[in-house]
Amino acid sequence: MDPWQAGLARELIMRLPAGADSAAAGSVLQPEQLDGWSDLDLHVDLPRSAEPVDLLAGLEIWSVTEEASADRQVLRAVITDGRRVDLVITGGGRVRLPDRAPDNHIRALVAQAAAKLGRGDRLIGLHLTLELVRHCLVQAMLLRDRDQGTTIHRSGSARDALADEIAGLDLDDLGVTPRPNVVERTVDLYARWRSELEPDYRPDWSGLRAVIDRGLAGR
Known part of the structure; x- marks a missing residue:
């Protein structure tokens, strides 16, 4: 076949x-x-x-x-x-881009990170996962800005607890199993914090799960 x-x-x-x-x-x-x-x-x-x-x-x-x-x-x-x-x-021609989701850049990032880690490329896989962590922290900072009504902060706030959640992701474990793996755990934080910031945001990680499932199945 x-x-x-x-x-x-x-x-x-x-x-x-x-x-x-x-x-x-x-x-x-x-x-x-x-x-x-x-x-x-x-x-x-x-x-x-x-x-x-x-x-x-x-x-x-x-x-x-x-x-x-x-x-x-x-x-x-x-x-x-x-x-x-x-x-x-x-050759000068172009392929039409299909419609893209509002979080298209995150979807592409997590799929690539998972594929790299699945292949055992921990160097690039971690680099991409850390980029995802940065996106998570941006959502956390935006939540703090919203809570306090300002982008100027002299000290920390209750939202610093979100940094503790990032610290608890166990970035030392860079395998794709057991599930949820580090990419799946990190993107779940992104989805939770962005959903709090944007109530209409609807995360969909089906493509990520399919990439990992296909990779682990060897097909």
Whole structure:
């Protein structure tokens, strides 16, 4: 049976307009290296057109980030079922970005952190997790500002207890098991504090759980 990367690559290639070219890259070319944490790397030479191409249409995108220059677009997407896709687009054309959640940047960050830790890359995994910790602390500081009606603080407050919660995350344990792991525990703090700050905020970590489940299942 083909790995999911091969099937998804075929699906995306079939959606390309006439004149476009593509090539898979990375571990999909070396099946013996594929594991549950592997993503799909696809390079696309896409001619310039009046409208962006809906290459990701129909996929349930949980998060997507973009890096773009005049002649290059890089998209990193996480699908709700835990599959991850990196697209490198050259040739002047553009792929249309799907709608993104208000916390899209956090979703992308936690998926990448979990994948790095899952692969045993504790150096980058911890770096990304600490970035998530910083986002948590920003929410905590915004809560303090709201409580006290000012951004100027001479001393601490009752909200310093939130720093104690961060200190209790056990950042020495950088494995993805047992669950909830350090990324899941940290993002739960982010969700709780942001929800207190923004009552309409609705966190959804289904994509993160799917990335970890898929990685641990080895598929």
